[in-house]
Amino acid sequence: MKREALYRTVGRVIPMLIRxxxxxxxxxxxxxxxxxQFGFEMSTIMLLLIQAADDDKDSWIINFxxxxxxxxxxxxxxxxxxxxxxxxxxxxxxxxxxxxPFTNIMSVSEMAEMFSNNKTIKYGPYKGDTKLExxxxxxxxxxxxxxxxxxxxxxxxxx
Numbered sequence: 001m002k003r004e005a006l007y008r009t010v011g012r013v014i015p016m017l018i019r020x021x022x023x024x025x026x027x028x029x030x031x032x033x034x035x036x037q038f039g040f041e042m043s044t045i046m047l048l049l050i051q052a053a054d055d056d057k058d059s060w061i062i063n064f065x066x067x068x069x070x071x072x073x074x075x076x077x078x079x080x081x082x083x084x085x086x087x088x089x090x091x092x093x094x095x096x097x098x099x100x101p102f103t104n105i106m107s108v109s110e111m112a113e114m115f116s117n118n119k120t121i122k123y124g125p126y127k128g129d130t131k132l133e134x135x136x137x138x139x140x141x142x143x144x145x146x147x148x149x150x151x152x153x154x155x156x157x158x159x
Contacts, residue, residue, distance in 0.1 A: 006041075013034075046069045054066075
């Protein structure tokens with residue numbers, strides 16, 4: 001059989017396996033070799049990307065890509081409770097997750113301390129904001145925009 005290009009094999013085989021997992025039995029040795037080589041190359045690129053992000057703390061793009069690699073590894077290795085899937089499927093709408101933070105119960109003392117404490121936060125993505133401003137940011141769906149300004153710090157959180 002004629003050897004196919006590496007990325008063409010991946011582009012052909014992965015969708016085929018997603019459609020029908022039993023089709024893996026029809027893969028020949030060159031397909032399996034290309035998939036192994038692709039996996040090796042991608043893992044090497046990911047390790048080099050994380051190393052580059054550790055060396056260059058100022059490059060936002062490199063740190064953002066390293067955050068994506070770290071987050072993907074975190075999600076891939078995380079063990080989920082199967083009942084969580086049931087809760088997701090039975091929810092009325094994903095839009096209700098936006099209002100969930102507003103429904104969290106806080107004690108009166110925590111609420112009073114938050115409104116009375118005007119000290120600014122000294123580090124992290126909310127640097128310069130007060131605790132009240134940070135809480136307000138976290139109640140909105142836009143908190144990710146605020147937190148992604150420093151992807152190196154977010155990656156450190158996941159590690």
